[in-house]
Amino acid sequence: MRLDGSGLTCAQVSAAAYGRAPVSIDSLDRARTAWRTARSLSGAVYGQTTGVGANKDVDVAAGGLALLRSHAGGAGPVVEEVRARAMLVVRLNQLLAGGSGVDPRLLPVLADTINSGRTPPIRRYGAIGTGDLTALATTALCLLGEVPWRAPSSPSAFAPPAAEPRFALASGDALPFISSGAATLGDAALACHSLGHLLDVAVDVAALSFVATGASAEPFAGAVQEARPHPGQAVTAARLRGLLSREHATRIQDPYGYRAFAQVHGAAVDARERADQVVAVDLNAATENPLIAGDLAWHNGNFHSAPIALALDALRAAVVPTAQLSTARLATLMDPAYTGHLPFLAATPGESGVMILEYIAQDALAELRHLAAPVTGATAVISRGTEDHAGFATQAARHALRCVEPLEIILACEHVASTRALNPPPPPDHPLDEALIQARLRLRPQAG
Numbered sequence: 001m002r003l004d005g006s007g008l009t010c011a012q013v014s015a016a017a018y019g020r021a022p023v024s025i026d027s028l029d030r031a032r033t034a035w036r037t038a039r040s041l042s043g044a045v046y047g048q049t050t051g052v053g054a055n056k057d058v059d060v061a062a063g064g065l066a067l068l069r070s071h072a073g074g075a076g077p078v079v080e081e082v083r084a085r086a087m088l089v090v091r092l093n094q095l096l097a098g099g100s101g102v103d104p105r106l107l108p109v110l111a112d113t114i115n116s117g118r119t120p121p122i123r124r125y126g127a128i129g130t131g132d133l134t135a136l137a138t139t140a141l142c143l144l145g146e147v148p149w150r151a152p153s154s155p156s157a158f159a160p161p162a163a164e165p166r167f168a169l170a171s172g173d174a175l176p177f178i179s180s181g182a183a184t185l186g187d188a189a190l191a192c193h194s195l196g197h198l199l200d201v202a203v204d205v206a207a208l209s210f211v212a213t214g215a216s217a218e219p220f221a222g223a224v225q226e227a228r229p230h231p232g233q234a235v236t237a238a239r240l241r242g243l244l245s246r247e248h249a250t251r252i253q254d255p256y257g258y259r260a261f262a263q264v265h266g267a268a269v270d271a272r273e274r275a276d277q278v279v280a281v282d283l284n285a286a287t288e289n290p291l292i293a294g295d296l297a298w299h300n301g302n303f304h305s306a307p308i309a310l311a312l313d314a315l316r317a318a319v320v321p322t323a324q325l326s327t328a329r330l331a332t333l334m335d336p337a338y339t340g341h342l343p344f345l346a347a348t349p350g351e352s353g354v355m356i357l358e359y360i361a362q363d364a365l366a367e368l369r370h371l372a373a374p375v376t377g378a379t380a381v382i383s384r385g386t387e388d389h390a391g392f393a394t395q396a397a398r399h400a401l402r403c404v405e406p407l408e409i410i411l412a413c414e415h416v417a418s419t420r421a422l423n424p425p426p427p428p429d430h431p432l433d434e435a436l437i438q439a440r441l442r443l444r445p446q447a448g
Contacts, residue, residue, distance in 0.1 A: 002026045003111075005097030008090075008283045010196075010276050013189035017086035019157030022115045030098030031107060034292040038101030038172065041297055048172050064174030065144075071178065072141050074123030074134035079183075081153060083401075084119035086186030087135060090283055091177075099286025099293060100176040106167050109143065113165040117152025124398075127184065128380055129305040129391030136178035143167045179288050181305050184394045185279060188308055191400035192276045195319065198407050199269055202322060203236060205415045206261055207243040209329040211432055212421035213338040215258040216249030217241065225262070232273070233266030243432055257328035264321045271311075271318035275400075278311040305393030306376070312396035313374040319403055320365075320372045326414045327361045333417040334358065345420045354417050361413040364406035371399045371406075 001012055004026035015021040038048075048064070092110045095102060120142045126134030141147040145166055152158050169177065210217070218224075220237035240262065253259065282305075290297040332338040333345065334355065346353030375392040382390075419425075426432040 003089075003093045003096055005030060005093055005095075006284045008093045009280055010189040010192040010283070013086050013089050013186060013283065014193040016089045016114060017082045017186070017190065019085075019117060019152075019154070022159070023089060023092070023111050025092075025096065025107060025111055028096070028104045028107060031095055031100070031102070031104040034098040034101045035104050037295060038176070038292050038297070040295075041292075048175060064171035065169070067174045068137045068140045068144075068169075068178070069146075071133045071137035072147070074126035074138065076124035078121045078150075079124055081117075081119045081150065083183070083187055083190065084122050084135075084150075085114060085117070086190055087122070087132070087183040088114050088119070088139070090185045090189065091136065091139075091180055091182035093283060094180055094182060094286065094288075095177075097284060097286045099288045099291045100179070101288075101292040101297075102173045102176045103167075103170060106143070106169070106173070106177070109165050109167045112159075112162075113149070115159045116162060116165070117155060117158030118149040118165065119152075121147065121150050122183065127181075127394040128382075129181070129184065129309060129375075129393040129395070130387060131179060131303050132181050132183035132394070133178050135183040136180060140169055140174065140177055144169060176288065176292075179303060181282070181287065181303060181308075181393065184305060184308065184397045185282055187397035187401050188275075188279045188312060188393070189283060191312070191397060191404065192272065192279055192315070194404045195315065195400065195407065196272050196276065198404065198411060199265070199272055199319075199322070202265060202326065202411055203239050204243070205326070205411050205418065206258075206265070206329065207240060207432060208418035208422060209333060209414060210240070210244055210258060211247055211426065212418045213254075213258070213329075213332050214248075214250035215254045216251060217244040217247055218249060219254075219259050220244070220262055228263075230263075230266055230270065232269030232271075233262045236266045236269060237262040246430065255328060255332060257325045257332065261325060264325050268315075268318040268322040271315045275311040275315040278307050282308060305391035309376050309391045309393035309396045312393065312400045313376050316372045316396070316400055316403055317374070319407055320368050323365055323368050323407055323410045326410050327358070327365055330358060330361055330414045330417055333414070333421050339421045341421060341423070345417060354420060357413040357417055361410045364409040364413075367406040368403060368410075371403050373399075375399075 001016055001021040001023050003023055016023050088110060092107060095107055120139040122135040122138050138147060142149050143166060149164050220240045225234050225237045287302045289303050290299045336343055342349060344353030344355040375396045378392055380390040
């Protein structure tokens with residue numbers, strides 16, 4: 001995967017973070033131009049000739065390395081390797097976009113670090129959506145040799161071990177290197193990609209339940225969808241039309257878990273697409289403060305994560321209703337009135353069958369509802385009032401990533417029940433047979 005500061009996607013971040021796609025650098029030209037400009041600047045430059053935060057008016061001579069040591073103070077458990085590696089991929093791509101002013105010789109070292117599988121031991125807590133300073137300062141200390149890198153737990157996915165990556169960051173490289181929300185964006189990219197995968201699988205799983213209960217495909221007819229052309233709804237309905245083309249309804253009106261599936265699930269598809277687009281902008285943006293552009297250092301607020309937080313709030317909220325409909329369909333699969341089988345799909349009368357799946361799914365759904373609480377209604381005032389607003393996209397991304405597990409569990413519960421209820425199973429030439437196979441394969445634990 002060639003990185004050039006533009007065109008990086010959430011799917012590519014995931015592939016590189018999981019070690020499926022080694023990274024390489026297309027060109028250092030933009031980074032080199034910004035570095036030369038930064039070296040030629042005179043006058044006050046935030047974080048280089050001055051302190052940071054409330055110390056912005058304090059002259060500081062060559063204090064950058066002290067800034068790294070003071071800011072590498074995260075707390076809590078060390079985050080998973082894949083998340084730390086996603087951060088490195090994002091930051092490398094941002095630096096290639098130019099605008100930071102860091103020494104361009106650092107960038108190939110970062111690429112080698114990613115390909116080796118090594119990660120910095122960054123901690124869970126320490127950012128509020130205005131820059132991942134603790135995570136990136138810890139990374140900088142790894143480059144300086146003051147903090148050891150973590151070796152990959154699965155080295156076979158990466159390049160053969162080599163000497164630990166080192167780069168002698170200059171004092172003036174300190175703030176330019178850490179002035180980014182790369183860890184937040186890494187989490188956001190992983191979440192968008194994984195949730196998109198599950199929302200896609202959910203259509204196949206729902207189709208199995210439609211057939212198992214004899215639900216009607218009429219709500220997905222072209223005339224119905226043309227009357228209300230939301231993009232995600234239209235895509236969802238079209239897929240179900242193809243999967244259910246040979247089925248015949250047994251009822252004139254079905255519960256909402258079937259009849260309103262395209263509308264509810266389609267809204268989640270739209271929210272995921274919107275979040276993916278918003279995150280992709282920042283994956284390829286120079287969110288530096290100050291921004292080195294032209295012949296000047298531009299002091300600005302591009303680091304603020306409000307767009308990311310808002311998009312991820314919407315995504316997490318949208319996932320809950322589609323999960324709720326999955327649990328609603330699961331309830332019908334337990335009911336002989338819909339399946340024609342014994343209650344709870346039991347093998348013999350009086351047995352509990354797969355009743356416990358409802359408990360599992362409802363537990364996971366409760367977790368999703370908790371994770372859907374918005375972050376954008378909060379704020380924080382820190383650094384003696386100098387920094388008087390925060391986006392909390394860090395928390396939005398972290399919670400979005402946590403949504404993957406409960407959503408997968410809910411869909412897996414529906415899949416187990418619908419597969420059990422499909423007796424006999426669809427013939428090999430039926431479109432639903434492929435959906436059955438794909439759902440079974442794709443609901444296994446994912447590596448990105």
